[in-house]
Amino acid sequence: MFEVTTSLIEWFADPINWQGPNGIPTRVLEHIYYSVLAIVLAVAIAQPVGILIGHTGRGGALAINLTNAARAVPTFGVILLTFLVAGIGLAPVLVALVVLAIPSMVTNTYAGFRAVDRDVRDSAVGMGMTGWQVIRRVEIPVAMPLIMAGVRISAVQIVATATFAAVVSLGGLGRYIIDGLAQQDLPEVLAGAILVAALSLLTELGLSRLQRVVVSSGLQEESEEASMETRLEGTTG
């Protein structure tokens, strides 16, 4: 146990591991690149869906059930399947990560919208707002805590799972884990795992910060409780 810790510290102290195509900076940047691409794509697909079903209140059951089914899909399987069709490249990784990320965002955005007080929505309509205006000026701001919670959960899942890119010969922090396992180099595997965990934590913290900025101050207190509930629901659902 102790030798592993020393080897691990040696691994991080070794300057070779900080330079070149297999160095930590390169791998971290690649990892962030895949993650950002995936999250942007996932947001572009999931949020409109969530907003639509949230605003209209229709199709919720169908959408939720579909996305829950998507949670059961093994990411590894999707990567391999997409690889068989599309070959080596970003496609297998992105498809798998996006499929992974969509459920949380659809569910949370939908829940956020449904939780908007009836009265608030009615007053907005009463004031003469169009559907779009209600969405933009009332529902989204009010639902923001839950929307952001969904984005955070998805983002962290994506960062943690982007390690799979290494399976289809791409880069990222998964490279340390896959190569380390193949070469039976335990310190390298552990280093990779630690780096991924650290990056996931940073993602969570960063997005929490963002949430504090984006959610209106009147809703700040509620937001922590609400996102807690949804997160718990999400894991048992």
Place this chain on the structure above:
Amino acid sequence: MKFRERCLVLAIGVVSLLVVGCGGGQDALEEGGGGSGGFVVGSANFPEQLILGNMYADVVEDQGIEVDRRLNLGTRDVVFPSLESGEITLVPEYNGALLSYLSKGESDVTSPEETTKLLKEELPEGLIALEASEAQDKDALVVTQETAEKYDLKNTSDLAPVAEELIVGGPPEMSERPDGLPGLKRVYGIEFEEFKALDAGGPLTTEALENGDIDVGRFFSSQGLIDARGWIVLEDDKELSPAQNIIPIIRKQDNKGKIEDALNDLSATLTTEDLKKLNRRVEVDKEDPEEVARGYLKQKGLLK
């Protein structure tokens, strides 16, 4: 009611004790009298091993000895200890891999003759190695028919002048292992344009070679799919990769001359080309290994 319930519980308890007493504590392998004098043929858990195991079993049975087939047992970590302990009598092995396993990776010979020689020295008491076959299942570089024709490739050394235009794919450890990229550079002077970390002869490397994401792939020289896709195995002419000749490992006390001779005849007949075709029938065409094995023996006149 209460009386009946108690009787039921008692009955269940007695039956359970009987079952545990009779069945418990016995290895699955020990059932059927493996260590107590019967002849047991074992094998590892992949198609080529099933074919070879069945062939060995057929050949021994043909000598009038009753054989218990315990094939598909698991990896070497499961099979070899069972051979050592006497639960199994005979297994098909690979001289290089077994030598590496026994010497804990310390050996660096690569020629078939040296490998077999060292292996015989490393084998534990009670086990002997019969004659090695010329058939091998070793690490190999594979290219498509088109690539072979375009660059006129037959041997691995033919890659040296053109390697910088080619992309190679293989298991992640290939970039570091002595018989991987470093060895290819050292022994053959080969430096590829790029290395893609995939798997060793698995679906990733297969697909990548099929759709041109890589030009050269790391496979095993006797894989069935190579034949099925019409691909070319480049000859390891400078013997960089360790030899992996098929070799029967058998327990000493069970050695009777005619079994040895029969197995040696089989080893002398078997070639890598034969293995490729047999593997193809089992791996790709999904035929039954036992039938494929027997068919081969009959065809080659190895059965009485």
